[in-house]
Amino acid sequence: MNAPPDRYAVIGHPIEHSKSPAIHTAFARQTGQHLTYERLPAEPDAFAATVATFFADGGAGLNVTLPFKTEAAAYADRLTDRAQRAGAVNTLARRDDGTLLGDNTDGIGLARDLERGLDTAIAGARILILGAGGAVRGVVPVLLEQGAAEICVANRTVAKAETIAHDFADMGTVRACPLNTEEDGWDLVINAISAGLGGEMPDLSPAIIARARGAYDMLYANVPTPFLRWVAAQGVARRCDGLGMLVEQAAESFALWRGVRPSTVEVIAALRQSGDPRTP
Known part of the structure; x- marks a missing residue:
């Protein structure tokens, strides 16, 4: 019997139009990873309760967007050095011992897109x-x-x-x-x-x-x-929006969760051509 896919999500408020599910689904297909990725809405005063339920139900990792990044830093059991410096977390990963590691991939995502997308x-x-x-x-x-x-x-x-x-x-x-x-x-x-x-x-x-x-x-x-x-x-x-940053920081999160870093160029191009709303 095949094992169920690992479960991931993005949490935020609002979250209905997030492109993260499409991005991570594309990454999973590209790298052959067995997972699902969904949107996880939370009211502004319900972050901790929503996250606790997600991981108690077997969730493996979360991306965190507005307005919860600083709250996520306080919620994590341990922080990477860059998340510690930032005081903000956009990635939560459940470790083998059940604890939550908080990371911040925003900076590296922006840096990569500035040099690639904005040249x-x-x-x-x-x-x-x-x-x-x-x-x-x-x-x-x-x-x-x-x-x-x-x-x-x-x-x-x-x-x-x-x-x-x-x-x-x-x-x-x-x-x-x-x-x-x-x-x-x-x-x-x-x-x-x-x-x-x-x-x-x-x-x-x-x-x-x-x-x-x-x-x-x-x-x-x-x-x-x-x-x-x-x-x-x-x-x-020479001007650019943050879609490339979104994909680049997502790739860094994916690498933390899965141990493999996907290619971003094709995913960014596909989103640019989709014509769908690209709001967070």
Whole structure:
């Protein structure tokens, strides 16, 4: 009798339109892995209970998306070094002893997509990041490790950005500034403001993008995001949404769970061509 497939899922709120099931199903088919992958909705106050039930029912691993990444870090029994530094988790893996390992693959996913999808080198770059949420904590240390000359975290609540700057100050030059900064000279501007999911973006100064080599939105959709529409209006030709990051970070999660890293190029291309909504 064949063993049942291992069970995986993505948990978040909202989660109905997540592309993660399609991505991991494609990875499983590509690598010959026996598994299922589903969406796991959870109300904002029900993360712990939902996760406990999932793993008690035999679940093998979870991806974690908005708004639960920091809560997942507290929930895990053990964290990888990069998740510990980030204070945020996007991947939970059940180990052989029943404990949960928390990892953060956001940073490596972004770094791979910046260099592959946006064709923009991280080493030596001055980078402005808009927003200071859990995803930002996951990407700042990786960008610093890969040689970013300077990172500035811009946020409406500057104190929140200052906390991130303080926490990673030992890794390189990282500081905070207000979201309405007019400072220029950035090589790369990255949007990580989740409000953009609702089609809204705060007023930004055109100065921040005036000399940028590229712009990247960590969000993704079936049409250009508000941020990417704005940078296009400013004349920035090299721009990209976060679909590639989604697939790259998923591949890193898949490798943690299954011990094999799938190819991402074909999966990204298939999603680009699908025409389906690509909201988280």
